[in-house]
Amino acid sequence: DSGVTQTPKHLITATGQRVTLRCSPRSGDLSVYWYQQSLDQGLQFLIQYYNGEERAKGNILERFSAQQFPDLHSELNLSSLELGDSALYFCASSVVKAGGPDEQFFGPGTRLTVL
């Protein structure tokens, strides 16, 4: 158990819908990362937040958005869903030491199926 929790575990929805994925980081971790894992694209970095602020942006679509709340939990919002958005979505958290290494702890993931 990494200490990172994600809900829901599974999500089935239809094209055009909107969903919200939730992540609670490990206690004490200020940074949260979101990743998408699909069979054809592998693990793709979407976005990173640090203490409530967006820190880095990866291959995140404009239909997707995220935020980190004052209690440090994070939500990933996916809208206008398409079949190709079906994937595993992972959240990870880390302490992030300035200028130093950064070990990320991954949650169990949310499996999104868009029908």
Next chain:
Amino acid sequence: LAKTTQPISMDSYEGQEVNITCSHNNIATNDYITWYQQFPSQGPRFIIQGYKTKVTNEVASLFIPADRKSSTLSLPRVSLSDTAVYYCLVGDGNTGKLIFGQGTTLQVKP
């Protein structure tokens, strides 16, 4: 932007040493190189991280040459439970983007 390349798959036998290399051209000077292990239906799990030369922990070693354009994960004496997908991860120092390799599926045979 840093790009990472790994072999797609590797086979080994129990008790052997396995070396998996990741190429990462254009890695920024302040990037660390991290390796993760992933089992089916689980999130990736941290194995080892390094910046240069050699790093060793209780499960693996990481070799990074002076030019840092590649890194090699070394797993000593693998067992069946090491069958998994192994990913290298580098960060782009300029954009902050994190880039995973495509993953190497290691199959350990008895």
